[in-house]
Amino acid sequence: xxxxxxxxxxxxxxxxxxNFGRAAEALHIAQPVLSRQIRxxxxxxxxxxxxxxxxxxxxxxxxxxxLADARPLLANADALRRRVGRAARGAGxxxxxxMPGLIVTAAVRAxxxxxxxxxxxxxxxxxxDQTDVIHDGRADVSYVRLPIDRRGLQVRPLTAEPRxxxxxxxxxxxxxxxxxxxxxxxxxLLQDPDLVPEWRDVSQEVRSGRRRAEPAMHSxxxxxERVAGGRGVAVFPLSTATFYxxxxxxxxxxxDIGPSHVCLAWDSTRRSPLIAEFxxxxxxxxx
Amino acid sequence: xxxxxxxxxxxxxxxxxxNFGRAAEALHIAQPVLSRQIRxxxxxxxxxxxxxxxxxxxxxxxxxxxLADARPLLANADALRRRVGRAARGAGxxxxxxMPGLIVTAAVRAxxxxxxxxxxxxxxxxxxDQTDVIHDGRADVSYVRLPIDRRGLQVRPLTAEPRxxxxxxxxxxxxxxxxxxxxxxxxxLLQDPDLVPEWRDVSQEVRSGRRRAEPAMHSxxxxxERVAGGRGVAVFPLSTATFYxxxxxxxxxxxDIGPSHVCLAWDSTRRSPLIAEFxxxxxxxxx
DNA sequence: CGCCTGTCATACCCTGGGGGTATCTAGCGA
DNA sequence: TCGCTAGATACCCCCAGGGTATGACAGGCG
Numbered sequence: 277x278x279x280x281x282x283x284x285x286x287x288x289x290x291x292x293x294x295n296f297g298r299a300a301e302a303l304h305i306a307q308p309v310l311s312r313q314i315r316x317x318x319x320x321x322x323x324x325x326x327x328x329x330x331x332x333x334x335x336x337x338x339x340x341x342x343l344a345d346a347r348p349l350l351a352n353a354d355a356l357r358r359r360v361g362r363a364a365r366g367a368g369x370x371x372x373x374x375m376p377g378l379i380v381t382a383a384v385r386a387x388x389x390x391x392x393x394x395x396x397x398x399x400x401x402x403x404x405d406q407t408d409v410i411h412d413g414r415a416d417v418s419y420v421r422l423p424i425d426r427r428g429l430q431v432r433p434l435t436a437e438p439r440x441x442x443x444x445x446x447x448x449x450x451x452x453x454x455x456x457x458x459x460x461x462x463x464x465l466l467q468d469p470d471l472v473p474e475w476r477d478v479s480q481e482v483r484s485g486r487r488r489a490e491p492a493m494h495s496x497x498x499x500x501e502r503v504a505g506g507r508g509v510a511v512f513p514l515s516t517a518t519f520y521x522x523x524x525x526x527x528x529x530x531x532d533i534g535p536s537h538v539c540l541a542w543d544s545t546r547r548s549p550l551i552a553e554f555x556x557x558x559x560x561x562x563x
Numbered sequence: 564x565x566x567x568x569x570x571x572x573x574x575x576x577x578x579x580x581x582n583f584g585r586a587a588e589a590l591h592i593a594q595p596v597l598s599r600q601i602r603x604x605x606x607x608x609x610x611x612x613x614x615x616x617x618x619x620x621x622x623x624x625x626x627x628x629x630l631a632d633a634r635p636l637l638a639n640a641d642a643l644r645r646r647v648g649r650a651a652r653g654a655g656x657x658x659x660x661x662m663p664g665l666i667v668t669a670a671v672r673a674x675x676x677x678x679x680x681x682x683x684x685x686x687x688x689x690x691x692d693q694t695d696v697i698h699d700g701r702a703d704v705s706y707v708r709l710p711i712d713r714r715g716l717q718v719r720p721l722t723a724e725p726r727x728x729x730x731x732x733x734x735x736x737x738x739x740x741x742x743x744x745x746x747x748x749x750x751x752l753l754q755d756p757d758l759v760p761e762w763r764d765v766s767q768e769v770r771s772g773r774r775r776a777e778p779a780m781h782s783x784x785x786x787x788e789r790v791a792g793g794r795g796v797a798v799f800p801l802s803t804a805t806f807y808x809x810x811x812x813x814x815x816x817x818x819d820i821g822p823s824h825v826c827l828a829w830d831s832t833r834r835s836p837l838i839a840e841f842x843x844x845x846x847x848x849x850x
Numbered sequence: 851c852g853c854c855t856g857t858c859a860t861a862c863c864c865t866g867g868g869g870g871t872a873t874c875t876a877g878c879g880a
Numbered sequence: 881t882c883g884c885t886a887g888a889t890a891c892c893c894c895c896a897g898g899g900t901a902t903g904a905c906a907g908g909c910g
Binding site: 277278279280281282285321323324336337338340341342344345346348349350352353355356357359360361362363364368425427428429430464534544545546547548 | 568608639640644648649651683727831835
């Protein structure tokens with residue numbers, strides 16, 4: 277009748293490892309049990325998922341299809357759990373996620389004004405986990421900056437704001453009113469180059485293929501620390517740059533770079549009047 | 564660990580009926596079993612879902628939250644089943660949904676040209692079920708006309724096309740090149756007035772509150788039949804009106820009415836390279 | 851060739867939970 | 881007071897999910 281999420285989880289493990297024994301180990305069950313469950317899943321779906329030829333296991337077309345769909349389904353189920361748990365504890369709370377630098381108070385106050393009893397909370401996110409808070413049910417809506425993975429989300433554009441380059445205070449460009457991308461050709465960018473597509477065209481290190489890999493820096497603070505240390509430069513939205521002020525760091529407008537787009541995002545499978553209302557308010561406040 | 568979809572289905576039945584006995588009957592199980600399963604679900608989620616006070620059952624906040632999320636989750640699980648089933652049978656097929664009047668052949672041919680082995684199929688939809696084919700897994704993408712319920716979908720706008728009013732051939736306005744909304748003030752609209760918001764402002768029957776309920780007409784053909792019979796008029800996108808030609812029916816452009824927006828929609832939880840590619844092709848062909 | 855190893859399937863057992871029926875209990879209406 | 885309704889409790893059965901032990905088969909290696 278319904279698919280069994282436990283079996284789907286087992287399937288994912290096998291599909292990832294392509295080895296029943298190791299997958300069983302990862303799942304903390306015995307290998308024969310896993311073999312049987314996968315067979316049961318194949319019977320329930322009336323579809324062969326693996327080709328096992330005594331020495332190696334591979335996915336079939338149906339298996340690849342299931343692998344593509346299975347993770348979002350499990351993620352949805354998990355988000356459902358968390359949302360129900362939240363609803364059970366904090367009665368009638370609405371949670372808004374936001375990245376540092378984005379101002380959400382106006383929209384939150386407008387929502388509270390219309391729903392006096394409502395308990396609105398905010399949750400801070402980083403750039404890398406700005407959509408995670410939606411998927412795992414910690415937030416009902418979240419302010420996000422593009423680009424994001426739109427899977428499972430509904431996204432409403434709000435504003436665009438200029439981006440600036442963040443430099444050490446003693447940098448040769450530090451005093452300028454504005455710079456061009458070309459002025460930064462020799463700099464090392466402390467970010468994923470995909471975030472600044474224009475920079476790829478002029479960067480010497482990208483063009484020469486000698487760009488070094490960056491250690492993972494997940495927070496703005498970490499990037500600023502490296503900027504201050506002269507290890508490179510970073511491009512931030514203006515509001516982020518002004519939010520984090522340090523005496524040893526300055527920011528300069530970049531003329532020929534695309535703006536940062538701020539959107540409101542929420543789980544696309546949900547329809548809650550509160551979400552719709554908040555989206556309308558946020559859109560209104562963004563002009 | 565994982566939520567049990569069977570229990571979730573049981574929960575929905577109880578939440579709909581607010582009566583364990585009738586819900587059990589609808590589910591074809593005995594009432595004590597249902598009581599126990601709901602309790603088990605409450606324990607698994609660590610959240611009370613119903614308040615039972617010996618005479619009546621009501622949803623708690625957590626229950627309302629679960630009810631809101633449960634149906635999309637079950638729908639997702641069902642769509643997964645179907646997609647896997649399709650992948651198991653027709654190996655490597657890509658299915659495009661479309662409404663009559665929309666031309667999909669160009670995009671389909673472009674996709675086939677890039678993937679010679681790929682088996683692309685099309686499935687015809689009506690206006691009412693244009694998104695259903697995506698949710699239940701029958702189609703990978705679908706051409707849709709706004710307005711639609713965007714829940715669970717990712718939508719890419721393609722084109723806008725003018726809308727026309729469809730009239731009996733012997734109608735007083737039948738010969739005109741174009742008409743205004745105001746000219747239709749006295750007519751009976753054979754559609755949901757929400758589809759033609761401008762019409763609400765001028766319609767005599769809506770303003771006087773004397774609009775009669777229409778019997779459900781789910782197909783274009785049925786509406787045309789009633790138009791031909793002089794029972795009212797209908798507003799269609801131009802391509803739909805030209806697609807269904809009948810000698811006893813004509814269509815006339817309406818100047819001051821919003822266009823029909825055609826979009827490509829697909830399941831927002833999925834990311835398939837083929838979907839992305841088809842969306843790009845469709846966007847390209849729409850200029 | 852024979853042996854070992856890695857990998858999945860088979861055979862068998864045990865237990866928990868999902869299914870059932872019978873019955874109890876708390877309100878409410880006549 | 882006597883039902884009547886609706887949910888809860890008690891108890892039973894049995895299948896499915898967990899386990900262990902072992903088989904079957906392919907490939908590598910001495």
